Amino acid sequence: MKNELLELQEQVENCKKCELWKGRKNAVFGEGPEDAKIMLIGLGPGYNEDQQGRPFVGAAGKLLNKLLSYAGLKREEVYIANIIKSYLPENKVTKDQIAACTPYLEKQIELIKPKTIILLGNVAVKFIFEKFKLPKALMRDIHTKPFSLSTLFLKAKLIPMYHPAAALRNPGLRSAIEEDWKKLKTIL
Ligand code: URA
Numbered sequence: 001m002k003n004e005l006l007e008l009q010e011q012v013e014n015c016k017k018c019e020l021w022k023g024r025k026n027a028v029f030g031e032g033p034e035d036a037k038i039m040l041i042g043l044g045p046g047y048n049e050d051q052q053g054r055p056f057v058g059a060a061g062k063l064l065n066k067l068l069s070y071a072g073l074k075r076e077e078v079y080i081a082n083i084i085k086s087y088l089p090e091n092k093v094t095k096d097q098i099a100a101c102t103p104y105l106e107k108q109i110e111l112i113k114p115k116t117i118i119l120l121g122n123v124a125v126k127f128i129f130e131k132f133k134l135p136k137a138l139m140r141d142i143h144t145k146p147f148s149l150s151t152l153f154l155k156a157k158l159i160p161m162y163h164p165a166a167a168l169r170n171p172g173l174r175s176a177i178e179e180d181w182k183k184l185k186t187i188l
Contacts, residue, residue: 012085017100020086026053032079039114041124044084055080060165070181121163144180
């Protein structure tokens with residue numbers, strides 16, 4: 001791993017910038033090739049992720065692996081990160097936690113320089129859209145729609161997608177989400 005990425009991981013593992021550190025067993029920094037062309041951004045670790053210190057290894061992760069295959073992607077070739085790096089009970093996140101944690105994600109993006117960033121769910125979309133001053137939009141209107149991002153530091157395509165957990169919470173959404181990932185194959 002690039003030294004800077006390793007240093008960043010160490011900072012995350014020792015981070016006490018918000019109260020979530022008290023409830024974590026393992027920080028979940030993120031994983032994948034440091035030169036990945038595609039980065040995925042989810043919300044934050046659940047129970048299984050906290051136990052293992054790895055992103056998307058629970059039920060949503062199993063589904064994500066399948067969805068990635070629909071898009072013609074292997075999990076090993078993408079970098080998987082989250083907005084929040086410590087166990088998030090019930091996936092409830094506050095503005096302050098996002099403000100404390102996202103400088104780590106910003107640095108990950110800067111170091112990995114992905115060409116495509118897949119935003120999983122509303123929290124990731126809201127954070128990245130606000131950061132890059134893209135207009136507010138609803139997931140139902142923008143899922144699978146690519147947005148071009150061009151800044152001094154990063155040129156990338158942003159693609160909002162429903163969070164895989166949405167298909168688990170709402171089985172009625174599952175086939176639409178599966179279709180979205182099949183469509184993604186033609187967009188990538
Ligand atoms: N959900 C997320 O958003 N991230 C994970 O790492 C696991 C579940």
